[in-house]
Amino acid sequence: MKKIIYTMLLGLIATNSWAGEQTWCVFDPVGTQGDISRRLQDIRLYAQQSQVQLKFKTFNNESEAIQTFDQGKCSGLVASNFNTYRYNRFMGSTGGIGLISNNRVARMLLQLFNHPNVERRMVGQDYEVLGMIPIGTAYMMMNTQQISKVSQLKNKRIGILENNPPQQALVQSVSAQPVYVDFSNAVDLFKQKKIDILAAPAYGVLPYNMKKEFGASTQVVNFPVAYFAINIVIRPQSYPTGFGHHIRSWFVKNSNVLAAQAMQWENHLPAYYWADISSFEKQGYEALVAKIRNRYVDSGYYDAYFVDLIRRLRCLDDPQYLECRK
Structure with missing residues (x-):
């Protein structure tokens, strides 16, 4: 009889190890009416199939969202791939320099989220x-004269994230001056001309009249520096078994829609803002970026499996990329 009661108690503990209602700390710079928050509403409905009711606590400041999550006030965090590196190195590497080169490669990655070799790297003991x-x-968004050569970056003030050694190394390699920014002040510093160059996705500048607010000489160099994405991190012990796999299947099913939305944002940036550089300069810059990136693969900063996977996906998308040529 005691054994039966003990077994029943264990079952109750296992059943009640997670609560049906969970709160996510969400970084959305444009608030609850933004595209990130709207997409999360779709995920919220999908999560109900696992008997999980999601609530969102939205922050305009990313550091506040992360701090609240770290304090245990949320069981989930929705924040940039750059600043979720500390929770999962594999998915943190999605923001690595010279890795995900465009939205097509990002879409191919999303389609692999339920692949066993990928999925197991998204799951850790404390975070998933x-x-x-x-x-x-x-x-690269510039408010200085048009830059058509890497050598012209010398002494330019370039905004970078503070806790990102590869970005620091890249800026130093072209003899430019790194200026630390975060997502709450980067655009303001650019508008105030305290930095000359800011790496940003089109989504981040679409709300602005760039010529009027940033200056008539503002241009965007049509060369990818890194990839910006929002990662969703949870403490898995707060959720039912299989919840992570279930939500990742949503991303697989919606990979085309998600990538198409990012493409649409880029296509909305007027053509006169874009500045092209020569193929010769582009190849030289790609080689420089690859060299620095590989240094941080060797040191363990970037996840080696992720880098190899993205290289293969990138070669499918662009066989002429320098690391794909035989």
């Missing part, structure tokens, strides 16, 4: 990544 909302490729 449910998925990635693509925002788009980060391009």
